[in-house]
Amino acid sequence: MNEPKTSNRTEAEMISAILGGETQVFHDLIRPHERSVYLMALSYMKNEADAEDVAQEAFVRAFRHLASFRAESKFSTWLISITLNEARTRLRRKMLVPMDSLDTPPDEDQHVSPALLRDWREIPSEAVERGEIRKLLQDAIACLPDIYRQVFLLRDVEEMNINETAAALNIGVPNVKVRLHRARMMLQKQLAPQLKAATQQSRRRWFPWS
Amino acid sequence: MVIDCKHVWNFISDYLDGTLTEEVRTVVQKHLEHCEICSAVLDSTRNVIILTADDRVFELPVGFSERLHARIDLELEEYRGE
Numbered sequence: 595m596n597e598p599k600t601s602n603r604t605e606a607e608m609i610s611a612i613l614g615g616e617t618q619v620f621h622d623l624i625r626p627h628e629r630s631v632y633l634m635a636l637s638y639m640k641n642e643a644d645a646e647d648v649a650q651e652a653f654v655r656a657f658r659h660l661a662s663f664r665a666e667s668k669f670s671t672w673l674i675s676i677t678l679n680e681a682r683t684r685l686r687r688k689m690l691v692p693m694d695s696l697d698t699p700p701d702e703d704q705h706v707s708p709a710l711l712r713d714w715r716e717i718p719s720e721a722v723e724r725g726e727i728r729k730l731l732q733d734a735i736a737c738l739p740d741i742y743r744q745v746f747l748l749r750d751v752e753e754m755n756i757n758e759t760a761a762a763l764n765i766g767v768p769n770v771k772v773r774l775h776r777a778r779m780m781l782q783k784q785l786a787p788q789l790k791a792a793t794q795q796s797r798r799r800w801f802p803w804s
Numbered sequence: 805m806v807i808d809c810k811h812v813w814n815f816i817s818d819y820l821d822g823t824l825t826e827e828v829r830t831v832v833q834k835h836l837e838h839c840e841i842c843s844a845v846l847d848s849t850r851n852v853i854i855l856t857a858d859d860r861v862f863e864l865p866v867g868f869s870e871r872l873h874a875r876i877d878l879e880l881e882e883y884r885g886e
Binding site: 621625632633642646649650657709721727732746781786789 | 848865875884
């Protein structure tokens, strides 16, 4: 593979280069977005193999339709929309899930009460190195209703802003806020007690002095 | 204005994102200063968000990138052949 001076180019420059015939540049263009596309595909497909298929197909479609990309939206947002469309099409084709379960708006009056803990002690990021803790986090996110999980993944895992998230999911900003709030509260409710229990058992391993 | 715990919970997400109006933020902040339970809710929510955002939580399947770029190469070849 020839490696031209792509590393310092902006996304817009890479896109013009690709459209101008330097198609190899597409490899560099998509590299930063592999994880977010895969995660969104996984959030719909629920298994790694299908998620990988959807992710590949989404990138291929992005290449084929690159000329229709409009620079006023962000490339990442555009990619996520393509990914979600691809995932929805596949699910519809497979008839695995009734589609309204993916698109039903949340019940606006539904409140989520958090877990109440008197003495919360911060759990340091090193905890994520433990497989058991990663599994707790993954399972809790997987258990969120689809519409909450999608917003949560884009906002809090992929760190998109509210407007980008709204654009990628094709929903309004107020909906992003409501769904994000519920997702965070649901996760706090489930995870705070679990994480507390899991880290207390082994606190000695991290804080030998305590 | 004084608000109870249940109302404070409704504002946790916006509080963390810094999107509350100045007035509401001040009220929530005051409550948090002397409510141990709500402070723990806030701290644990923030902590959960930080942990789930860690890159190590979700990793790409082994070989994902290689397979993706091989697929893209096929597509590029096809494109050039057209």
